[in-house]
Every structure is written in structure tokens, then in C-alpha cells.
Amino acid sequence: MFRTLPLAALILAAPIAVLAAGSDMTTPPVSTETTRTCTDGMVWSDRKGACIAPQSGALDDDVLYGAVREFAYAGQYGDAAAALDAMSDQHDDRVLTYRGFIARKSGDVAGGMQWYRAALSANPDNLLVRSYMGQGLVESGDPAGARDQLAEIRLRGGAGSWAELALARAIRTGHGFSY
Structure with a gap:
């Protein structure tokens, strides 16, 4: 019994550890x-x-x-x-997210938004792209659109994440993050 209990605990904990290690790419x-x-x-x-x-x-x-x-x-x-x-995989939502980030930060906000929409099409639960898109919307004068993305982040389990906090701050201050 002692041998199976640790193995069972590992099996049950493994998805949580993988999720924790791989999913929160929302911190700088x-x-x-x-x-x-x-x-x-x-x-x-x-x-x-x-x-x-x-x-x-x-x-x-x-x-x-x-x-x-x-x-x-x-x-x-x-x-x-x-x-x-x-x-x-050039269609991976991570690739599309950062193509959008690069375009937006390079001054091509419209192009960035196209990449962000493509990333969301590939993975609607991508909290990072929602935060970046929302920050771009704030910078473009669309706080209502940014608030929609903030609501989606929260709805999809992102309350308390960097993605939520960064976008909430952008909405509050009128400025996205400049890294």
C-alpha cells in the first residue's frame, strides 16, 4: 500500500505540476x-x-x-x-501571440490585432494574448474592448494572474506596459 500511495499521488499531482510549469507564461x-x-x-x-x-x-x-x-x-x-x-509550428497560438506583440510594439497596431485575433482563433483560452490585445485596445482608445478582454481573462480562470493585473492596470492608467 505504501508503494502505491506515492505512485498514485505522483500520478494525480503530475497534471497540476505540468499545468503550473507550462501554463503561466504570463509573467515577464x-x-x-x-x-x-x-x-x-x-x-x-x-x-x-x-x-x-x-x-x-x-x-x-x-x-x-x-x-x-x-x-x-x-x-x-x-x-x-x-x-x-x-x-x-507557425500556427501555434504562442507564435501568433508574439507576432502580434512584436507588430504592436513596433507601431503596427492594426497588424498586431490581426495576429492577436488569429491567436485567439487557435486558442480562445490564451490569457496572455487577451492581455496584450486589451492593452493594445487601451492604447488605441477602445477601453470598452479592453474591458471585454479583461472580463474574458477572468471568465477563463485568469483572476489574479499577471495577464489580468497588467490589463486592469492598463485600463486604469490608459497605458499598456512597455517592457
Whole structure:
């Protein structure tokens, strides 16, 4: 019985741990070797212990996605776009979300909104895209649209998340986050 109880606990806890580790990509990324050491859009590979080109094929999509987020938050939009281009599934809602983020932060708000709508079409529960879209709506003078996205974030379980707090702050102040 003691052997099965720990195994059962692991089996039951595994989905929660995976969900916790993989789903809350709504907090700003922590700077890693990718932006501290690497240059010219290179991405740090823990496995190789070196900076390598995103297009090398040596990095999986999760590593590339982490680099995309890190580059985007550092304002290195060209490097973020290059890492996005190297991802295997260009229709993944994560890719579409960051294409929208890059477009919006580069001044193409309408283009950003198109990418955000595509991301929501792929995954209506993507809280991060809803927050970014809402922030873009605030910046474009559409607070009602932003409040709709805030309501969707809350409805979809995002109360208390960075996505909710960032959008609520943007609505309150009239300004989205500039990372």
C-alpha cells in the first residue's frame, strides 16, 4: 500500500505540476544567458553550453519560445521575430501571440490585432494574448474592448494572474506596459 500511495499521488499531482510549469507564461521572463551573453540574435543552449543560431535546428520550440519572450521583453523585436521564424509550428497560438506583440510594439497596431485575433482563433483560452490585445485596445482608445478582454481573462480562470493585473492596470492608467 505504501508503494502505491506515492505512485498514485505522483500520478494525480503530475497534471497540476505540468499545468503550473507550462501554463503561466504570463509573467515577464527572467533575463538569461540569451540576453546577457549571446549577441546578434543567438540563443543560449543549456545542452551545448553555448550561444547558437535559432535556425540551427538544435533548439526545441520551448527553448525558442523562451528566447522569443526574452527578446521581445528586451525590445529586441528583430531577434524575437527570427526566433519565431525558427519555430516548427507557425500556427501555434504562442507564435501568433508574439507576432502580434512584436507588430504592436513596433507601431503596427492594426497588424498586431490581426495576429492577436488569429491567436485567439487557435486558442480562445490564451490569457496572455487577451492581455496584450486589451492593452493594445487601451492604447488605441477602445477601453470598452479592453474591458471585454479583461472580463474574458477572468471568465477563463485568469483572476489574479499577471495577464489580468497588467490589463486592469492598463485600463486604469490608459497605458499598456512597455517592457
